[in-house]
Amino acid sequence: MYAVEVKDLVKNYGSFQAIKGISFKVREGEVYGLIGPNGAGKTTALRILSTLLEITAGEIKIYGIDLRQKPDEVRRIISYLPEDAGAYKNLTGRSYLKFIAQFFAEGEQAKELVSRGLEIANLDKRIDDKVETYSKGMARRLLVARALMIKPKLAILDELTSGLDVINAQEIRRTVKLFASQGTTMLLSSHNMLEVELLCDRITLINDGEIVAEGTPDELKERYGAKNIEEVFVKVVSE
Amino acid sequence: MSSLSKIAKKEIKELLTPATIIPIIVIAILFASLGNVFGGVGDQLSEPPKIALINNDSGLLSQVAYAVLDQGADIVYEGDNVQNALNALDDEGGVSLFIIPGDFTSDILANRTGTIEAYWVMRGAGILDTIPGSAADALLDNVARAISATLITYDMSDNASIILNPTQLSETTIFKGKEMVGISPPTIAGVISQQALVMPLIVVMMIIYAGSIVITSMGTEKENKTLETLLTMPVSRTSIVFGKLLGAAVVGLIMAAIYMLGMGYYFNSLMASTSIDLAQYGLTLDLLDYVLVGISLFAALVFALALCMILGIFTKNYKAAQTMTMPVTFLALIPMVITLMTDFDTLPLAAKTLVFAIPFSHPMMAIRMLMFDDYSLVLAGIAYSTIMALVVMFIAVTLFKKDILLTGRVASAETTKYSRWPLLALMQRMFTKRRR
Numbered sequence: 001m002y003a004v005e006v007k008d009l010v011k012n013y014g015s016f017q018a019i020k021g022i023s024f025k026v027r028e029g030e031v032y033g034l035i036g037p038n039g040a041g042k043t044t045a046l047r048i049l050s051t052l053l054e055i056t057a058g059e060i061k062i063y064g065i066d067l068r069q070k071p072d073e074v075r076r077i078i079s080y081l082p083e084d085a086g087a088y089k090n091l092t093g094r095s096y097l098k099f100i101a102q103f104f105a106e107g108e109q110a111k112e113l114v115s116r117g118l119e120i121a122n123l124d125k126r127i128d129d130k131v132e133t134y135s136k137g138m139a140r141r142l143l144v145a146r147a148l149m150i151k152p153k154l155a156i157l158d159e160l161t162s163g164l165d166v167i168n169a170q171e172i173r174r175t176v177k178l179f180a181s182q183g184t185t186m187l188l189s190s191h192n193m194l195e196v197e198l199l200c201d202r203i204t205l206i207n208d209g210e211i212v213a214e215g216t217p218d219e220l221k222e223r224y225g226a227k228n229i230e231e232v233f234v235k236v237v238s239e
Numbered sequence: 240m241s242s243l244s245k246i247a248k249k250e251i252k253e254l255l256t257p258a259t260i261i262p263i264i265v266i267a268i269l270f271a272s273l274g275n276v277f278g279g280v281g282d283q284l285s286e287p288p289k290i291a292l293i294n295n296d297s298g299l300l301s302q303v304a305y306a307v308l309d310q311g312a313d314i315v316y317e318g319d320n321v322q323n324a325l326n327a328l329d330d331e332g333g334v335s336l337f338i339i340p341g342d343f344t345s346d347i348l349a350n351r352t353g354t355i356e357a358y359w360v361m362r363g364a365g366i367l368d369t370i371p372g373s374a375a376d377a378l379l380d381n382v383a384r385a386i387s388a389t390l391i392t393y394d395m396s397d398n399a400s401i402i403l404n405p406t407q408l409s410e411t412t413i414f415k416g417k418e419m420v421g422i423s424p425p426t427i428a429g430v431i432s433q434q435a436l437v438m439p440l441i442v443v444m445m446i447i448y449a450g451s452i453v454i455t456s457m458g459t460e461k462e463n464k465t466l467e468t469l470l471t472m473p474v475s476r477t478s479i480v481f482g483k484l485l486g487a488a489v490v491g492l493i494m495a496a497i498y499m500l501g502m503g504y505y506f507n508s509l510m511a512s513t514s515i516d517l518a519q520y521g522l523t524l525d526l527l528d529y530v531l532v533g534i535s536l537f538a539a540l541v542f543a544l545a546l547c548m549i550l551g552i553f554t555k556n557y558k559a560a561q562t563m564t565m566p567v568t569f570l571a572l573i574p575m576v577i578t579l580m581t582d583f584d585t586l587p588l589a590a591k592t593l594v595f596a597i598p599f600s601h602p603m604m605a606i607r608m609l610m611f612d613d614y615s616l617v618l619a620g621i622a623y624s625t626i627m628a629l630v631v632m633f634i635a636v637t638l639f640k641k642d643i644l645l646t647g648r649v650a651s652a653e654t655t656k657y658s659r660w661p662l663l664a665l666m667q668r669m670f671t672k673r674r675r
C-alpha cells in the first residue's frame with residue numbers, strides 16, 4: 001500500500017485550471033517533495049490532499065482511504081502545516097500545544113503528545129510566552145512541533161522552511177528526518193531546490209499545474225546531466 | 240497627486256466595496272419606504288379626530304360643549320350606552336369617548352367645576368400612536384374656553400376660578416383590553432416607551448458586539464491560517480461552527496446581562512421620579528415573562544451569530560472583518576426604529592410582515608407584549624426566530640464544507656461571471672444545478 005496515491009488530479013478555481021491532471025505515489029515512510037516555482041500549484045495540491053479543497057476531477061487515496069468519500073477518516077491520520085501559518089496569538093506556545101493535543105488524545109496520552117511537542121519546539125522558557133511575541137523561526141518551530149507531535153501517518157508540510165534563517169531551517173529539517181525515520185510519511189513542498197536535495201528521498205518537479213519530472217534527486221541529476229536540482233528544473237522547463 | 244490624496248484614494252478604494260455599500264443602499268431604501276408607513280399618521284392628523292359622545296345633560300353648557308365637539312371632531316357615535324360607544328370607536332378607529340354627566344350645567348352654575356369623563360382608546364405606545372389622541376385632547380381645551388366665554392358673555396357666573404377653569408377631566412385609558420383609571424395615554428406611552436427602549440438598545444448592542452466577535456474571529460483565523468489547521472484535524476465542521484457560535488453567544492449574553500443590570504438601575508431611578516406605578520395597573524412581568532424574554536433574546540442572538548458566521552465565511556482577513564457586521568447591525572436597527580415609533584399592532588400589513596420577518600424584532604417587542612399578557616406573538620416570534628436560527632446555522636455548516644470558506648469563491652468553472660460576488664455565484668450555482 002502507498003501512503004499517498006494521486007491519480008489524474010485536476011483542480012479549477014473558477015475557469016482557471018491550477019492543476020492539470022497530475023499523478024504521483026508516495027511510499028510509506030518516505031520524504032517526498034513537490035518542487036516548483038511560485039504559482040506552480042504546490043499549495044493547491046497540498047490543500048486538496050489535506051481535505052481542505054474540493055477535488056475537481058481525479059482520485060486520491062491516503063493509506064488506502066478514498067479522500068473524496070471519507071475525508072473524516074483521512075483527517076485522523078494526517079497533519080497539515082500551511083505555509084505562512086500562525087498560531088492563536090493570545091495563547092502561549094505551551095497552551096497552543098495543549099489545545100491541539102486534546103483533539104487527538106486524553107489524559108496521560110495527551111500529556112505525552114505535549115511533552116513531545118515541547119521537545120520538538122525547543123523553545124525553552126519562551127514556550128510560556130505568548131505566540132505573538134515569537135520570531136518567525138520560533139513560530140515555525142512551534143508549528144512543526146504541533147504538526148509532528150501527534151505522530152501522524154502522513155505529515156503534509158507546505159513551504160517547510162521558507163523565510164527562515166539557516167539555523168532554524170536546519171533544525172527543522174533534522175526534526176523532519178528524525179520523524180520520518182520513526183515512520184511518519186512526509187509530503188512537503190518547497191521552491192528552494194537546493195534544500196530538497198538535502199531532505200527528500202524522492203521528488204516531483206511541478207510547473208504550471210503539471211508534473212514535468214519525477215525521481216530521486218540523484219536519478220534526476222543523472223538523467224539531465226545536471227549539477228543540482230535547480231539545473232534539472234531549468235533544463236526540463238526549457239525542453 | 241499629493242501623497243495624502245494617494246493614500247486617501249487607496250483607503251477609500253479598499254473600504255468602499257460592494258459588501259459595505261450594498262447594505263447601506265438597501266437600508267436607505269427601507270427607511271425611505273418607512274416614510275410611507277408613517278405617512279398614514281400624517282393623514283390622520285389633518286383629519287378631525289373621531290370621537291364618541293354620550294350627553295346626559297340637557298343644560299345650556301352641555302350644548303355649548305356639544306357644538307364645539309361637533310365642529311372640531313367627527314362624532315361617530317351619539318347615544319347613551321358606553322359599551323356601544325366603545326364598539327363604535329373600535330369599528331371606526333376613533334380615539335375617545337366623552338361623557339357629559341347629567342349635572343354638568345348645574346354644577347358649573349352652582350360654582351362647582353363640571354366634570355367631563357373621557358375614555359381614551361389607545362392603540363399603541365409608540366411616539367406616533369398618541370398623536371390622534373392629542374388632537375381630541377386639544378378639543379377639550381376648546382370646550383372649556385367656549386364655556387368660559389359663555390359664562391362671561393351671558394354673565395352667568397361671578398366666580399373667577401370657575402370662569403377660568405369651568406371643567407375638569409376624569410380619565411380612563413383603554414389599552415390592549417386593560418382599563419386604566421385616572422391615567423392618560425401620553426403618560427402610559429411615556430413610561431412604556433422608556434422601558435421598551437431598553438430592550439432594542441440591548442439587542443442592538445449585543446448583536447454588534449457578539450457579531451463582531453464571530454466575524455473577527457473568522458477573519459483572524461483565516462489570516463493566521465489557524466482555520467486551515469483546524470479544518471484538517473479530526474473535528475467535525477459542525478463542532479467548529481457550533482463551538483464558535485456558542486463561545487460568542489455566551490459572551491454576548493453576559494454582555495447583555497451586564498447592560499440590562501445597568502440600564503435596569505438607570506430606569507428604576509428614572510421611574511422613581513415619575514408618579515405612576517405600572518404595577519398598580521397590572522403592567523408587570525412575572526418570572527415566566529422574563530424567561531420568555533430571555534429565550535427570545537437567545538434565539539435572536541443565535542440567529543445573528545449564525546448570520547455573522549456566514550458573513551465571516553466570506554471575510555478574507557481581519558481588516559475586511561471590521562466592516563462586515565454592518566449589514567447585521569442595520570438589520571437590527573430597522574425594528575428598533577419602527578418599535579420606537581409605533582406598536583406592532585398599529586403597523587400596516589407590509590410593515591408588520593417586515594418586522595416579524597426580522598428575528599431581532601421579537602426580543603425588542605417582547606417586554607411590551609408581555610406587559611399586556613399578549614403571549615401569542617411572543618411565542619410565535621420565539622418559534623420563528625428559532626427556526627430561522629437553525630436554517631442559518633445549517634447554511635453556515637454547509638458553507639464550511641465548501642471551497643468558498645478558504646478561497647472566497649465558488650469552485651466551479653461555470654460561475655466566472657459572478658466570481659467577485661461569492662453569494663451571487665453560490666445562488667446562481669444552486670439554481671443552475673436545480674435546472675439540470
Ligand SMILES: Nc1ncnc2c1ncn2[C@@H]1O[C@H](COP(=O)(O)OP(=O)(O)O)[C@@H](O)[C@H]1O
Pocket residue numbers: 013016018036037038039040041042043044045645646647648
Ligand atoms: N483561491 C484562489 N483563487 C484563484 N486562483 C488561485 C487561488 N489560489 C491559488 N490560485 C492560483 O492557482 C495557481 C497555483 O497556486 P498555488 O497552489 O498557491 O501555487 P504554489 O503554492 O505552487 O506557489 C496560481 O496561479 C494561483 O494564482
Ligand SMILES: [Mg+2]
Pocket residue numbers: 039042043044083158159
Ligand atoms: Mg504555495
